[in-house]
Amino acid sequence: MSEPVDTLDALDSRLLLLLADEPRLGVLECSRRLGVARGTVQARMDRLERRGVLRGFPPDVDLAAIGYGLTAFAVLEIAQGRRTEVASRLAAIDEVCEVHATTGEGDLLVRMVARSNADLQRVIDEVVDVQWVRRTSTSIALSTPIPPRVRPLLERVAGGDAGEDVRA
Template sequence: MAIDELDARLLELLAQEPRIGVLEASRRLGVARGTAQARLEKLRTGGVIRGFGPDVDPAALGFPVTAFATLEIKQGQGEEVRRHLSGVPEVLELHTITGEGDMLCRLVARSNADLQRVIDRVVGFDGILRSATAIVMENPVPLRVMPLVRHAAGTAGTAGMEGKPAGPADSGRGPGGGGLNRPAPPARRRA
């Protein structure tokens, strides 16, 4: 889906202030409330905005260890492995991949010792032939999409909203909280 500068500004504002309402967003963007609501709905229905849920930190929940496991799967066992991994709460993401291995999953654990328990649960399934695990030491560039949003809108290299440099809100993992996910009131028609 193509986005323009107004879409990018709206997304950046949502990333910085996830609980902002449509009226306040329209005021800050300098557009009519209906325009802000229509753009928000376009971004939601187009799949650009996937949700308004909170951005939860696994470490704050007691899972400070992150690892990536590359899995080699038995031929024809992909669907069964997906179902198995979906049942492991410490598996945060699963991707099918090319190259070494067939799947890549992001895991979390309470400690390095607990990571062994998680790995044993992950690979303790008949459809998984081999695994290789790498423990994350540090995350200097956390998941972010706002630079991509600015690039897609043709505004790459610009500073954050109102000249402020982009900061932690640049994670772009989806706004948490959700003032803007309220439905718009019915439009009034003029006779």
């Protein structure tokens, strides 16, 4: 069975790992470290950007260091058929960092940050006030033993093990 079009190869993964470690590296330095031509690196980066794999080079900001030390997750039940509208309104709340459409008990999973418990209450009140939000259940994160990551997946592909094909 052939690989899907969107599968990364080892060079793509090594390039992404290099950029994850040092996002300010230029194309020439990446090509030197990877041992490939500059044009190859540029073509790979362009292709990864077109496919939406490489979405930019934002800085990795520690939210606690800028005053948002409290993270919470809310499961929202919303009016049927209103996911787009609710998500749009949630995006207008600065402290809402992520929203995922989910299966199960709720419809949306929202990650939000706040400066304090009182500030979290304000943020939750804003979320609850969004039209078509029917019910929420919020949990405060006490710690983050595993932060968001992609490195293990990139390392697996870079090492030549893309995992088993589970589509069989």
